[in-house]
Amino acid sequence: MSLLFEKFSIGDLTLKNRFIRSPTTSYWSDEEGILRDPIIEYYRQLAKGGIGLIIKGHSYVSEKGKAHIGQSGLSSEKHIPRMQELTDIVHSYDSKIIAQLNHAGYTSINDRVTASKYVTEKWEARELSLEEIEEIIENFSIAAENAITAGFDGVQLHGSHGYLNSQFMSDIVNHRQDKYGGSFENRIRLLTDIYNATRKKIGPNVIISVKLNCDDFAENNGLTIKDSIQIARILKEKKLDILEISGGGPEQVLEIRKSRGKAPEGSGYEEPTWGGHAKKIREAVPGMTLALVDGIRTRKTMDNLLNQNIVDLISMSKPFINEPNFVELLEKGQEKASCIDCRKCISRDNFAKTMLRCFHKHP
Ligand SMILES: Cc1cc2nc3c(=O)[nH]c(=O)nc-3n(C[C@H](O)[C@H](O)[C@H](O)COP(=O)(O)O)c2cc1C
Numbered sequence: 001m002s003l004l005f006e007k008f009s010i011g012d013l014t015l016k017n018r019f020i021r022s023p024t025t026s027y028w029s030d031e032e033g034i035l036r037d038p039i040i041e042y043y044r045q046l047a048k049g050g051i052g053l054i055i056k057g058h059s060y061v062s063e064k065g066k067a068h069i070g071q072s073g074l075s076s077e078k079h080i081p082r083m084q085e086l087t088d089i090v091h092s093y094d095s096k097i098i099a100q101l102n103h104a105g106y107t108s109i110n111d112r113v114t115a116s117k118y119v120t121e122k123w124e125a126r127e128l129s130l131e132e133i134e135e136i137i138e139n140f141s142i143a144a145e146n147a148i149t150a151g152f153d154g155v156q157l158h159g160s161h162g163y164l165n166s167q168f169m170s171d172i173v174n175h176r177q178d179k180y181g182g183s184f185e186n187r188i189r190l191l192t193d194i195y196n197a198t199r200k201k202i203g204p205n206v207i208i209s210v211k212l213n214c215d216d217f218a219e220n221n222g223l224t225i226k227d228s229i230q231i232a233r234i235l236k237e238k239k240l241d242i243l244e245i246s247g248g249g250p251e252q253v254l255e256i257r258k259s260r261g262k263a264p265e266g267s268g269y270e271e272p273t274w275g276g277h278a279k280k281i282r283e284a285v286p287g288m289t290l291a292l293v294d295g296i297r298t299r300k301t302m303d304n305l306l307n308q309n310i311v312d313l314i315s316m317s318k319p320f321i322n323e324p325n326f327v328e329l330l331e332k333g334q335e336k337a338s339c340i341d342c343r344k345c346i347s348r349d350n351f352a353k354t355m356l357r358c359f360h361k362h363p
Contacts, residue, residue, distance in 0.1 A: 003306040004252070004299075005331060008206060008313065010289055011240050013153055013207055015052035015096055018306060019327050020315035022244065022293040023100035023156065023211070025071060028090050028350040033060065033073025035082040038355040042097075043086050047093035049325030053313070054095055055156050055209070055244075056086070057322055058102035061143040062136070064111040065103030065164065070352040075305060080150045087151030098154040098207055099147035101140055114139030114167045115174035115190075120251075133180060133190065136164070140194045141201040144208075154207025157194055161244040166213055169231075170222045170250045186359050195196055195238060209242035210235060211293075214277040217248030217257040223249055225261070232285040241320040243339045244291040244315055253350035267303035272296045279310050291315040298336040304333070321345050322358040 008015045026039045046054055059074040060066045066073075073079045083099070090097040106114040106125035113132070114125045128136070133286040144155045159165040167173045168190040174181045180189050198208060212231060216222030232243055235256070248257055261274025273294040282290060291313035296302060302314045319326050319337035326337060344350055344359035 002300055002303055004314065007361070010207060012205055013096060015313075016094060017050070017052040017327065018313050019052050020053045020244070020291050020293075020313050021046055021054045022246075022315040022317040023055040023057050023158075024317045024321065024356070025068070027068060027070035028355040029070055029072040031069060033066070033075070033079060035072055035086060036355075039072075040082070040089060040318040041087050042356070043097075043316060044089050044093075045322060045324035046098075047090040049320075049323075050327035050331065051095055051320070052327075054090060054097045056097060056099045056152070058100045058158055059143065059147075061101050061103050061139040064113075065105070065108050065136070065139070066110050067102060067104035067107060067163065068109060068352055074101060074146045074150075075139065077146065080146055080231070083150035083152070084145070098156050098209060099144075099152045100156040100158055100160035100211065101143050101147070101277050103136055103139070103164040105167045107163065114164065115176050115187075118167075118173055127176070130178065130180075137190070137193050137197050141197040144202050145196045148202050148206060154204070154209065154241065155198065156209040156211055156242075157191065157198065159191050159210045160213040161211075161248055162250045162252070165194070165221070166216070166249045169213075169227070170218070171215055171216060172216075172221050173250050174311050178244040182226060184230070188234070191231070192234065192238070195235065195240070199238070204239070205216075207241045208242055209244055210293075211244040211246050213247050213249050214245050214274050214281060215261055216252055217247060218249065218251040219253050219256065222251060225280055227283055228277070229284045232281050232288055236285055236288045240288070240291045241285045243281075243289055243315070244293060245274065245278050245311070246293050247277070268308060269301055269310055271301040272305070273296060274304070275310065282310055292316070293317065297328055297339070298361065300335070302330075318343075318345060321356060322361055
């Protein structure tokens with residue numbers, strides 16, 4: 001039998017298979033960040049469709065750190081009741097669910113802040129004070145506590161895609177002179193302080209994951225594979241439960257993104273965008289539970305990633321927008337996702353204008 005449909009345990013949590021739905025915002029919560037009905041219905045479809053672990057789309061940890069209109073919140077107790085409905089429904093299908101927590105930093109729609117004053121053609125943000133950083137760390141831990149109260153099986157800290165944690169880790173953005181800037185150890189301190197505060201708040205037995213860039217794919221500087229390996233080592237020491245390997249940080253260059261982390265042709269896992277980088281993390285940090293996301297589409301690649309021990313868990317986002325029951329379809333023999341990567345689900349025309357859907361399938 002394929003490893004894909006075998007159970008996997010992380011601490012006290014047992015997943016029924018190796019599939020993760022990578023966090024994907026539905027961009028359809030109300031003005032207060034409270035879930036609307038279509039979101040809950042969508043998660044029912046995902047859970048019913050057989051996914052082992054669902055990571056809910058990012059929720060803001062404070063109004064100030066909100067990334068976009070329609071984003072859900074976990075900053076306040078007012079968010080808990082509808083989140084509880086969501087987790088109850090997911091659990092009723094024997095699926096597990098964790099909540100991704102985020103602060104958007106200089107991309108926030110409410111307060112553009114980051115590690116140091118940051119001005120580019122696209123962005124303008126001011127530097128956070130030490131007191132504000134401490135408040136953000138506390139916001140993450142409180143949001144985590146709200147998530148656990150709402151029935152989530154754990155949380156994921158967003159450490160990628162150019163949001164606040166990713167901004168602090170990048171030496172392109174972070175020129176601070178205090179303990180949160182300068183050396184590599186200082187630049188990753190925000191993430192490790194958030195991790196420590198969250199772990200303290202929700203306890204040793206609850207799942208904590210980090211979605212981390214393996215590489216910012218920036219032209220000069222930014223986080224590189226050497227750095228991400230080091231971060232993975234540090235997080236493993238701190239008993240992180242799952243590292244989800246992603247990529248793309250501040251000042252990412254698309255051409256570099258497409259090539260620098262690839263596995264070689266013929267490896268059997270050249271399909272994901274950074275399978276080569278994933279292998280390096282696996283070899284350098286044995287024993288860390290790894291998930292890989294971005295570009296995985298075929299059954300063959302999924303099997304190869306597990307059989308060659310590159311990662312433990314297969315994570316996907318867009319395929320589950322097109323086919324919420326993709327896991328079930330794979331089990332019945334479908335060979336690949338029907339998603340054609342048209343990216344209409346994330347285009348400016350559709351984003352936060354209506355509930356998330358596959359706009360190719362349902363124009
Ligand atoms: C509509 C949409 C919403 C997304 N929302 C999030 C999010 O909330 N948090 C996150 O970490 N990534 C988010 N992503 C990125 C995905 O989780 C994933 O990393 C990316 O789409 C690559 O995986 P894929 O090739 O399987 O789609 C989003 C992607 C899409 C298309």
